[in-house]
Amino acid sequence: LGSVIHSVSLSELVFYAKAALGVDKAGKILFLTQDLSAVKREDFDDVVELKTSQFLIPGLIDTHTHAPQHVNSGKGLDYPLLEWLNKYTFPSESAFKDMNVARNVYEKVVKRHLKNGTTSCCYFGTIHLEATKLLVDLVLSIGQRGYIGKVNMDTNSPDHYVETREDSMKSTRDFIEYTLSKGSSLVTPVITPRFAPSCTPALLRELGELAVQHKLPIQSHLSENKNEVKWVSELFPESKSYADVYDSFGLFTSSTIMAHCIHLSDEERELIKAKKVGVSHCPNSNFSLASGVLNVRQMLDIGIKVGLGTDISGGYAPSMFDAMRNALTASKVVEHLSPQHKHLSLAEVFHLATVGGARLLGIEDKLGNFEAGKYFDGLLVDTDMGNIDLFPSVDTPESTFEKFIYLGDDRNIRSVFVNGRQVL
Numbered sequence: 001l002g003s004v005i006h007s008v009s010l011s012e013l014v015f016y017a018k019a020a021l022g023v024d025k026a027g028k029i030l031f032l033t034q035d036l037s038a039v040k041r042e043d044f045d046d047v048v049e050l051k052t053s054q055f056l057i058p059g060l061i062d063t064h065t066h067a068p069q070h071v072n073s074g075k076g077l078d079y080p081l082l083e084w085l086n087k088y089t090f091p092s093e094s095a096f097k098d099m100n101v102a103r104n105v106y107e108k109v110v111k112r113h114l115k116n117g118t119t120s121c122c123y124f125g126t127i128h129l130e131a132t133k134l135l136v137d138l139v140l141s142i143g144q145r146g147y148i149g150k151v152n153m154d155t156n157s158p159d160h161y162v163e164t165r166e167d168s169m170k171s172t173r174d175f176i177e178y179t180l181s182k183g184s185s186l187v188t189p190v191i192t193p194r195f196a197p198s199c200t201p202a203l204l205r206e207l208g209e210l211a212v213q214h215k216l217p218i219q220s221h222l223s224e225n226k227n228e229v230k231w232v233s234e235l236f237p238e239s240k241s242y243a244d245v246y247d248s249f250g251l252f253t254s255s256t257i258m259a260h261c262i263h264l265s266d267e268e269r270e271l272i273k274a275k276k277v278g279v280s281h282c283p284n285s286n287f288s289l290a291s292g293v294l295n296v297r298q299m300l301d302i303g304i305k306v307g308l309g310t311d312i313s314g315g316y317a318p319s320m321f322d323a324m325r326n327a328l329t330a331s332k333v334v335e336h337l338s339p340q341h342k343h344l345s346l347a348e349v350f351h352l353a354t355v356g357g358a359r360l361l362g363i364e365d366k367l368g369n370f371e372a373g374k375y376f377d378g379l380l381v382d383t384d385m386g387n388i389d390l391f392p393s394v395d396t397p398e399s400t401f402e403k404f405i406y407l408g409d410d411r412n413i414r415s416v417f418v419n420g421r422q423v424l
Helices: 067-072 081-095 097-117 129-142 165-181 202-214 226-235 242-250 266-275 283-288 296-301 318-339 346-360 397-407
Strands: 002-009 013-022 029-033 054-058 058-064 119-125 143-148 188-190 218-222 256-260 279-280 304-308 378-384 413-418
Touching: 002 397, 013 266, 013 397, 054 346, 058 067, 058 279, 058 304, 058 318, 058 346, 067 081, 067 097, 067 119, 081 097, 081 165, 081 226, 081 242, 097 119, 097 129, 097 413, 119 129, 119 397, 119 413, 129 143, 129 165, 129 188, 129 296, 165 188, 165 202, 165 413, 202 218, 218 242, 226 242, 242 266, 279 346, 283 318, 296 318, 304 318, 304 346, 318 346, 346 397
Parallel strands: 002 054, 058 119, 119 143, 143 188, 218 256, 256 279, 279 304
Antiparallel strands: 002 013, 013 029, 054 378, 378 413
16 A cells, blocks of 8 residues: 556556555456555455555566676776677686586676566576576576576687587577476576677577577677677678578567667668567667667657666666666767657656566566556665655655656665565
C-alpha cells in the first residue's frame, strides 16, 4: 500500500499517490488499484505499508553487459574500442579459466547489479564453459533473472584467449544443456558470438543453426566503432553491410539483441526493423570509449525495438539509472546535431529501461510494468536517505521521481523483488 510509478507506454508514466498492489504466492501481480476500499487485508498473508518517502517502481532490465569485465569497471578508458579490447579486456577475460577468479568476480557483479535495481540482466560470460556455468549458478542462488551467454571466439583473437570452432560449438551445446537442465525461468542461455570479427563464417553459421534448433535468443555487437565497421567490411567483402553479415548466417531474428548500432546505414536500419531485431543502447560506453552517439529517436520513429544497457566495462557504471541519465544526455547531443530528432524525455528513457528491455527479451507480456498477470519484479525506493534534498512546498510526486532518476543511487533502493520474492 503506497505510491506506485510505472510506464504504460513510451511517453506515459503513471503516478499513483495511494494505491494497492497485490501479488499472489506464485509471484504474479493480481491487481493494481487506487480503490483501497476494495482490498481486504485478511485476504493476504502480509500487508506492507510504504512510508511517505517511499514508492514502488518496476525492476530495471539491463539488455547488455559483460560480467567478467566487472574487474575493470571504472578504469582503462583511455583507448578506443579495438585497442581497448586488446590492452584491457582480452587479458582480463582470459583469467576466467581460473574458477577462483570467476567466483570472486561473478558473485560481486551479480550482487552489484541487483543492488543497483537490475532485476533482469543480459550477461556476456567468457569463452570458458565452467566459469559461465558458475555464472548461471550464482544468478540462480542470488535470485536475479539472467540471460547468459558463453562467448564464442575462434579467430582474430589473442593466442591466450581463443577457441577452435569445434571446441566453441561443443562447449556452447554443453552450456545450453546445463542451463536448461536447471528448469528455472530465471536463467536463459543466449547464443553469444562476441562480434563478427572474432568468429569465422563457419562458426557464425553453426551458431545461427543452434539458435533455431533450441529457439534461443542471440546477443552480439554491431557497428559500435567506425574502425570496427571498416574491419568487418574487409573481413566479409561478400556481405553488403555489417548487419548483413549477421543476417546472412541466420543470426538476425526477433529474439536477437544487438548492442550499440551507432554507425548504421539506412538499409541496415530497415533490415533490423524487418527482422525485428532489438537494439541495446549503451550511452555510457559510447561516450567513454569515444565510439559515437546513437540516434535513438530515429530508431524509435521507424519502429525499431530499443532497450538500455550498462555495457560494463566499456561503460563504467553498473547502474541503469546511469544508463538513463546518459541516454538523456546523448539524445540532447543528437538533437543539437540533428534538430529534426527531438531529445528523449524522462518518461521515454524509463520506458526503455523497463518495458523496452522486456520487449527486447520477448517477455513484455511477463515483465516491465505492474499490469495484472505479470510477474512482480519491483524496487522499493526511499528518497529519505540523505542524498536527495526534497522541498515539500514545491516538489510533486513527478518532480520527486525526476530527482530520484537524476540524483538517486543504490542507497535509495531499500528492497528488490524478483518473481514476487524479496532478494535484497
